[in-house]
Amino acid sequence: MxxxxxxxxxxxxxxxxxxxxxxxxxxxxxxxxxxxxxxxxxxxxxxxxxxxxxxxxxxxxxxxxxxxxxxxEPEEGPRITVVQALPKGDRGELAVETMTETGVDAIVPWAASRCITQWRGERGAKALGKWRATAREAGKQSRRVRFPDVADAASTKEVAALLAAADLAVVLHEDRDAASAALASAPLPAAGEIVLVVGPEGGVSPEELAVFEAAGAKAFRLGRSVLRTSTAGTAAVALLLGRSGRWG
CATH class of the missing domain: 2.40.240.20 (Hypothetical PUA domain-like; domain 1)
Incomplete structure (x- = not known):
C-alpha cells in the first residue's frame, strides 16, 4: 500500500x-x-x-x-482545465472528487444559463469552499502532491476568454449535429493548455455554444451514451490523459 x-x-x-x-x-x-x-x-x-x-x-x-x-513534482503537460457547469445538489462535489482522483489540473465552476443551481452571496461562497475542500481531500486520497486549482465561479464571457487562450478548446456536446467529431479523434497539443467545457443537465445553450465557437472552441462528443454532467468531465479527463501519454 x-x-x-x-x-x-x-x-x-x-x-x-x-x-x-x-x-x-x-x-x-x-x-x-x-x-x-x-x-x-x-x-x-x-x-x-x-x-x-x-x-x-x-x-x-x-x-x-x-x-x-x-x-x-513538475507540472505535466498538456495541462487540463475543466469548466464544470454547476450541477444539482452534491453532484458538483462528486464531479470535483472524481476529476481530482483522475488527474485534472484545474476546475472552473460555471454558472451556465440552464443551470438549476446558482451560486449567489453566502451560499455561493459556501459551495465554492466545499468544492475546494473536496479537491484537497481527493488529492490526498489519490496520493497526489499537486492538487487541482479550483477557481472562482466564471461567467460565460470569462469562460470564452479561457477558451480563446487555450491550445485546444473543447465543448462537450451530446448532439451529433452540433458535435460531428468524437473527442477520441481531437488533435492533442504536446504541451500547453487544454480547456474543456462540461455543460449542465439541460445542456449548453445554442447562444453559449455560439459564443464559445467564436472564441475558437469546437464541439466534440464523448461517445454513444449521454453522461451526466457530474461524470462527463471525469470520463473526458481520463480519455485525454490516456491519449496524451500522461497516464503512461
Missing part, C-alpha cells in the same frame, strides 16, 4: 524532525492510526513533498515524524 499523504501549512519540512498536529495530526493518529516506523508523505499540495517516517504518536492529534529531503 502506498504511503498516506498529509498536507502541511507553509514550506514542506525537509531533513528534520517535524510535528504534524491539528486536523492533519488528528487524522494521522486517530483515523489512520499511524505508528512508529510507518511511512507517510508531507506535501503543500503545490508540488513540493517529502517522504517521512513516523517517530512517535503523542496523544490523539500529534505525530512526530522524521522528514527526508524535499522534492518537487
Amino acid at each position: 502506498t504511503a498516506p499523504v498529509f498536507v502541511v501549512e507553509g514550506p514542506v519540512p525537509g531533513d528534520r524532525t517535524y510535528v504534524l498536529d491539528g486536523a492533519e495530526g488528528r487524522h494521522a493518529v486517530s483515523v489512520k492510526r499511524l505508528r512508529a516506523g510507518e511511512p507517510l508523505v508531507l506535501t503543500d499540495g503545490l508540488g513540493a513533498w517529502s517522504e517521512a517516517v513516523v517517530a512517535a504518536a503523542e496523544g490523539k492529534d500529534r505525530l512526530v515524524v522524521e522528514a527526508g529531503p524535499v522534492r518537487t
Whole structure:
C-alpha cells in the first residue's frame, strides 16, 4: 500500500524532525492510526513533498515524524482545465472528487444559463469552499502532491476568454449535429493548455455554444451514451490523459 499523504501549512519540512498536529495530526493518529516506523508523505499540495517516517504518536492529534529531503513534482503537460457547469445538489462535489482522483489540473465552476443551481452571496461562497475542500481531500486520497486549482465561479464571457487562450478548446456536446467529431479523434497539443467545457443537465445553450465557437472552441462528443454532467468531465479527463501519454 502506498504511503498516506498529509498536507502541511507553509514550506514542506525537509531533513528534520517535524510535528504534524491539528486536523492533519488528528487524522494521522486517530483515523489512520499511524505508528512508529510507518511511512507517510508531507506535501503543500503545490508540488513540493517529502517522504517521512513516523517517530512517535503523542496523544490523539500529534505525530512526530522524521522528514527526508524535499522534492518537487513538475507540472505535466498538456495541462487540463475543466469548466464544470454547476450541477444539482452534491453532484458538483462528486464531479470535483472524481476529476481530482483522475488527474485534472484545474476546475472552473460555471454558472451556465440552464443551470438549476446558482451560486449567489453566502451560499455561493459556501459551495465554492466545499468544492475546494473536496479537491484537497481527493488529492490526498489519490496520493497526489499537486492538487487541482479550483477557481472562482466564471461567467460565460470569462469562460470564452479561457477558451480563446487555450491550445485546444473543447465543448462537450451530446448532439451529433452540433458535435460531428468524437473527442477520441481531437488533435492533442504536446504541451500547453487544454480547456474543456462540461455543460449542465439541460445542456449548453445554442447562444453559449455560439459564443464559445467564436472564441475558437469546437464541439466534440464523448461517445454513444449521454453522461451526466457530474461524470462527463471525469470520463473526458481520463480519455485525454490516456491519449496524451500522461497516464503512461
